[in-house]
Amino acid sequence: MSRLMDTRSNSIAPYAVAILMPLLALLGTLLFAPLLVRTTLLFFIIAVIFSGWYGGFWPGILGGIISGVLLDYFILGERHSFVLQAADIPVLVLFAFVVIIVSVIEESRLRTERALRQSRDQLQIVLQGITDGVIAQDKNGEILFANDAAARLAGLSSAQEMMTTPIQKIRANYENFDVDGTPLPFEKLPTKRAITEGIGGEIDFRWHLVKEGRTRWMNFKSSPVFDQRGQPQMSINIMTDITEDKESEVKLQNAHQRLQTMLASINNGVVATDTEGHIDLMNPMAETLTGWSVGQAIGKPFEDIVALKSLLPDETIVSPVQSILRDKQELNVSTPTELISKDGVRIPIGYNAAPIKDQFGDIVGAVMVFRDVSDRQKAENERNQLTLLLASQQKRLENVLANVPGIVWESIISSDNQEQRIEFVNRYAERILGYTREEWLATPNFGQKIIHPDDLESSQKEGQEIFARGDLSAAIQFRCIAKDGRIVPIEAHYSILTDDKGKVIGSCGLMMDISQRKSDENAIKQSALDLKRSNEQLEQFAYVASHDLQEPLRMITSYLQLLERRYKDKLDQDASEFISYAVDGATRMKALINDLLAYSRVKTGEQDFARFDTKTALNQAITNLQITIAETGAQVTVDSLPPILGNEAQFIQLFQNLLSNAIKFHGDEPPKIAVKAERSGSVWKFSVTDNGIGIEPQYVERIFIIFQRLHTKDVYPGTGIGLAICKKVVEHHGGRIWAESTPGTGTTFWFTIPAASWSK
Numbered sequence: 001m002s003r004l005m006d007t008r009s010n011s012i013a014p015y016a017v018a019i020l021m022p023l024l025a026l027l028g029t030l031l032f033a034p035l036l037v038r039t040t041l042l043f044f045i046i047a048v049i050f051s052g053w054y055g056g057f058w059p060g061i062l063g064g065i066i067s068g069v070l071l072d073y074f075i076l077g078e079r080h081s082f083v084l085q086a087a088d089i090p091v092l093v094l095f096a097f098v099v100i101i102v103s104v105i106e107e108s109r110l111r112t113e114r115a116l117r118q119s120r121d122q123l124q125i126v127l128q129g130i131t132d133g134v135i136a137q138d139k140n141g142e143i144l145f146a147n148d149a150a151a152r153l154a155g156l157s158s159a160q161e162m163m164t165t166p167i168q169k170i171r172a173n174y175e176n177f178d179v180d181g182t183p184l185p186f187e188k189l190p191t192k193r194a195i196t197e198g199i200g201g202e203i204d205f206r207w208h209l210v211k212e213g214r215t216r217w218m219n220f221k222s223s224p225v226f227d228q229r230g231q232p233q234m235s236i237n238i239m240t241d242i243t244e245d246k247e248s249e250v251k252l253q254n255a256h257q258r259l260q261t262m263l264a265s266i267n268n269g270v271v272a273t274d275t276e277g278h279i280d281l282m283n284p285m286a287e288t289l290t291g292w293s294v295g296q297a298i299g300k301p302f303e304d305i306v307a308l309k310s311l312l313p314d315e316t317i318v319s320p321v322q323s324i325l326r327d328k329q330e331l332n333v334s335t336p337t338e339l340i341s342k343d344g345v346r347i348p349i350g351y352n353a354a355p356i357k358d359q360f361g362d363i364v365g366a367v368m369v370f371r372d373v374s375d376r377q378k379a380e381n382e383r384n385q386l387t388l389l390l391a392s393q394q395k396r397l398e399n400v401l402a403n404v405p406g407i408v409w410e411s412i413i414s415s416d417n418q419e420q421r422i423e424f425v426n427r428y429a430e431r432i433l434g435y436t437r438e439e440w441l442a443t444p445n446f447g448q449k450i451i452h453p454d455d456l457e458s459s460q461k462e463g464q465e466i467f468a469r470g471d472l473s474a475a476i477q478f479r480c481i482a483k484d485g486r487i488v489p490i491e492a493h494y495s496i497l498t499d500d501k502g503k504v505i506g507s508c509g510l511m512m513d514i515s516q517r518k519s520d521e522n523a524i525k526q527s528a529l530d531l532k533r534s535n536e537q538l539e540q541f542a543y544v545a546s547h548d549l550q551e552p553l554r555m556i557t558s559y560l561q562l563l564e565r566r567y568k569d570k571l572d573q574d575a576s577e578f579i580s581y582a583v584d585g586a587t588r589m590k591a592l593i594n595d596l597l598a599y600s601r602v603k604t605g606e607q608d609f610a611r612f613d614t615k616t617a618l619n620q621a622i623t624n625l626q627i628t629i630a631e632t633g634a635q636v637t638v639d640s641l642p643p644i645l646g647n648e649a650q651f652i653q654l655f656q657n658l659l660s661n662a663i664k665f666h667g668d669e670p671p672k673i674a675v676k677a678e679r680s681g682s683v684w685k686f687s688v689t690d691n692g693i694g695i696e697p698q699y700v701e702r703i704f705i706i707f708q709r710l711h712t713k714d715v716y717p718g719t720g721i722g723l724a725i726c727k728k729v730v731e732h733h734g735g736r737i738w739a740e741s742t743p744g745t746g747t748t749f750w751f752t753i754p755a756a757s758w759s760k
Helices: 002-008 013-031 042-055 057-075 089-129 148-153 159-164 167-171 190-196 243-265 284-290 320-327 374-403 428-433 437-442 446-450 453-468 515-566 573-600 614-624 626-632 648-664 722-732 755-759
Strands: 133-137 143-146 174-177 201-209 214-226 232-241 269-273 279-282 307-310 337-340 346-357 363-372 407-413 420-425 473-481 487-498 504-513 610-613 635-638 643-646 672-680 683-689 737-742 746-754
Touching: 013 042, 013 057, 042 057, 042 089, 057 089, 133 148, 143 159, 148 159, 148 232, 190 201, 190 214, 190 232, 214 243, 269 284, 279 284, 284 363, 320 346, 320 363, 346 374, 407 428, 420 437, 420 446, 428 437, 428 504, 453 473, 487 515, 515 573, 610 614, 610 648, 614 626, 614 635, 614 648, 626 648, 643 648, 648 672, 648 683, 648 722, 648 746, 722 737, 722 746
Parallel strands: 635 672
Antiparallel strands: 133 143, 133 232, 174 201, 201 214, 214 232, 269 279, 269 363, 307 337, 337 346, 346 363, 407 420, 407 504, 473 487, 487 504, 610 643, 672 683, 683 746, 737 746
């Protein structure tokens, strides 16, 4: 109805009502005249009041004038006449007064009502226009008012829907959680307390819309509204979506935490100040270097905490922070500087400083970053020392290489493998081939140009075959042509240079003049031929000599024995004895010649080696000595013996000489001989042990020398060649022989033979 009245206030409707109402009042007065004897003005007063209420001041006045005219003409005095009687004048005056009063009052009421209505509409426009949600709730929690923003936050389509939906149904659409994620009951919201206790409140919480599955951060404020008695009547709630603020806050906290972590983890000291030069940030390294804790340093002037001193004489350092705040530009310092800590410790540092600016480019402080350069200075000193040492060593190396009796070189191969260029060559190269270092360095493929044409292809092929097998180094021989035309035999030792990917990038090595070696090798070859020829002649001589010498010995022996038989009875005792001595000497001479022949026949090459069983050789030696063994009652025990690679005939002679030696030098007991063999690493270790008279320790080496005897021929006959033959046989097979003995107990002869020899 108020909207209808507001619309008609600017039209003719109020004046039409002002005309109509007096007519209705006249009709009512005429109809109810019998009942309105004393209140004939009642209906007209009601008409004036209604006209004023509906239209305001002027419609009320109009209704009053029309009512006065109708009263005068139809009711008061003489009816149907405008002539007034004296008694009616007071009534009309009173009526006019009432009309004026009523019109003024209603006009005032309408103006107030219009003002209130306009204020309400403006407030509603404002509430609908703001982004915050606004809700008015009564004591039961039901929503009396809500703007569209509140409806959107609650997941509803409009404010009207929110105001017409029961509060419990609305609450079922979302869940509340505290800052730490704990469920937040509706009773804990400040609305409850605002309505019940009249105390406003504010809270931040997470609002989870169940149906939409989204969560928003909300700031919720509640304020109570009191009635005339001071009792809380309703609660006005303002909901603000602070999700972006919270996310920004979290990002800011994360960024701050990252900054703190970074500042704590770096090895540089960091100190920041405000625009007054007072410290407001300090990282742990800065605490360590300055000796001040953060709590002690915050708020103090920079210069009181970071004390700097120049290491240059007569130079004073201006505070870097004050320079930054004054000049408003970065500061990079190269001056050697010391930091004097709280405890007076002096630390060499390097530092730089810069202004801190806000988003508008205004300076809001300064920051200085400094680092302990003690290790760097130490490393720099060490590097300088190493540089000097390297230069010294390089000089020494150059001197050494300059005097190495060979050509030391290094070359680099081009990327297309078509060109090889010498990068380094020592001075000695000029002494060998006559070419200067400059010629080596300036000429591409110089190495190929100095190799003799007849050797170039073969040397390259030989090197390629070596590297094709996977070897990165090689040694090959070829001839070079010196600058003066000489042909110089060269042996080159060189290695391939590769990069980190294994690609060949060059080579380096040493080339030596082997002219003297070649000459020596030729001399050695000639000496070897001469020695071989001499040995063959010596063997031939020994063989011929042994046969030629045995013939006259046989003749001498035969005629002496014939003389002894024919003239035995005619000769005296001395003559018989003399003849016996001559026969014995000739016999011993024959044995000596046979032993010398056997010794000379022991060759030193492996061309006569074959695989054989050493036990078979031992058995043959035992067979050869069977008569002697039977005569002396000797016992020979044999363990298992291995097969080897060697000369079986020489091994038979070796075993036969050792067994014969053990039988010959036996004691009072019959000879007992044990032959064994055992594996010892890469050799077979043989032993021949007897129970004979033994050998004095000082003679155990002497017995292997040819013609050396420890006893006279009258006590133990022999030529002194047997053990020398044993030594020569063992050494011929790549082993060694020795004896261990205890006088009166027996002797053990040991000898070794390579175990791998049989597999050659």
